Amino acid sequence: MVLSYSARLIDALRAAGLKLTPQRLAVVEALQGDQSHPTALELHERLRARFPMMSVGTIYNTLDALTRIGGCRELQMGGSTRFDPNVDRHDHAVCERCGSIRDVARSPGGPEPGCELAGFQVEHVERIYRGICASCGGAS
Amino acid sequence: MVLSYSARLIDALRAAGLKLTPQRLAVVEALQGDQSHPTALELHERLRARFPMMSVGTIYNTLDALTRIGGCRELQMGGSTRFDPNVDRHDHAVCERCGSIRDVARSPGGPEPGCELAGFQVEHVERIYRGICASCGGAS
């Protein structure tokens, strides 16, 4: 590991001229290695154990800042925004039975960022697979 | 044209044993040929001109029913659900400047419904292209 997620994000926050508040550091630490694609409110719940006075507003504010500096990605899923600390090129598989969201490798083929679709300049590509995950399908 | 959108949906509603209320017919008619991907509230606003007593609940209820019988597709975009009367295989290009959503043909390549991704059974594939649309990019 060249640089941990936290270390990289702390540098990015500093580079953007943002303050390293304990709340922000706590959000960064909570996000680190989290594959569950949590919502802002789930993170709030989780962090309230250690920081009882942390407000939801701050969570939203921090996640917004992290998204802007490239520290995480927003996913619009089922009426609420979920956050993904994995900003590398990948897609998502959403189970229609249990609701779980799993990262999957981007399959080759199809338009990628930088290309043009009938005058539309593509900057980001998002692919969502809806179906039945291994645990739900296997047990059926 | 073999059968208009409205005619097809009216048949589908009947086939599903659902009642053909004036409200439902109005929603079907409003959706017909609409490429703007409206939200439920936008449709409510639009329909209130002709049906002043139509309630939001009914719009949500009807759009839900239409989605279930394959009359439209739901799109989760920017905090609210948008509805697309085009249920044929296609993708969406979302302009990050003006927010417009345009249908685009599905480019070949990549996983399609029916295939399997590491144990995940794919039933639907959704691709979203974010970037700058022709009008916003051309005028820059």
Next chain:
DNA sequence: CTATTTGCAAAACATTTGCACTTGC
């Protein structure tokens, strides 16, 4: 010291629900 950031509580939306009334079939 001071511009940012925070906590809190209220506001703003989007969507769902409960229930009495209405209506398509």
Next chain:
DNA sequence: GCAAGTGCAAATGTTTTGCAAATAG
């Protein structure tokens, strides 16, 4: 006639906002 559907208003859930107090740099 009756189950399904409707209007309305209240409840729910998510995210934003306004502002005084706190604090990182």
